[in-house]
Amino acid sequence: MRITFLGTNGWYSTGTGNTICTLVDTGERYVLFDAGDGIRRLLDFAPDCSKPLDIFISHFHLDHIIGLHQLNRFNYPKIRIFVQPKGKKVIEFIVNSPFTDALQSLSNVGVFELALGKNRISDSLGSYTIDAEWLSHGDPCIGFRLEVANAGKKKAVAHCLDSGPCDAIKALSANADLLIAECGLVPEEEYDPAWPHMSPEIAAKLALEAKAKALALTHFAAHKYPALKDRKAACKAAKAIFSNTICASDGLALEI
Ligand SMILES: [Zn+2]
Ligand SMILES: [Zn+2]
Known part of the structure; x- marks a missing residue:
C-alpha cells in the first residue's frame, strides 16, 4: 500500500507546501484523506483513471476542502465523498453555484455520510472498513482508521487531524501500521x-x-513552519520520543 503526501500544510499554501491532502493507493482503488490544495497533483500520483476514488473529509475548514472545486478535472469512474454525520448538506452547499460547478452536474460524484464507529465501504471491487470517531477540534472533526487487505495482509492507517490530544486518536491508531498526525x-x-x-x-x-x-x-501550520528545515526540528523532537517518525513533505511517498 502506497501513501503519498500531496499537500502537507495546515491553514494556507506556501512555497513550502500545499494545504492538506493525502493519497492512499490500495492497489485496487484510490483513497484520499482531505482535499486541500494538494489535490492539484492527484493525477501525477493517481494516474489510473480506471480505478475508483474515495475521499474522506475530516472536517470543513477550508484548508481541508478547498480542492473540491477541482473535482471536474478527475475522470475516475466513481468518486465518493465521505463526510461526518450531518455533513452532507455542507458539501452540497460549498460544491455548488455560486462557488463552483454544481455537484449535480458531476455524474461520477456522490456524497455520503459516515456513521461513528465501523463503516464497511463497498463497491464492485469488494469492500474495506473505515472507523470514524470525533476528535477534539474547534469545529466538529472526525478521525479515521482505514483497514484494507493488501496482498493477503491487513494494513491499517489512522488519519487523525485536526485535533488536540484525545483518546479517540489512541483508539483509531492502536497497533496501526501508520498514524498520520498533525503539527x-x-x-x-x-x-x-x-x-x-x-x-x-x-x-x-x-x-x-x-x-x-x-x-x-x-x-x-503554514505560519509556524515557513521552511522545510523547520519541519526537520519537529521530526527530531518527535523522534526523541517515537523513533519511527517520518516528516512529510509534498510529493513524499512511502510503502507500508
Ligand atoms: Zn487544518
Ligand atoms: Zn481545522
Missing part, C-alpha cells in the same frame, strides 16, 4: 485547549501509547 504547534510549544492542535511531541507520545508502527507528521 499545528512547534516543538516545546505548550498545548492550548482553545486552539486544539498538536506539537510533534504530543503526536509522538500518542503514537507510542497506541503502539503504532510508524508516525507521519503532516499538516504543518
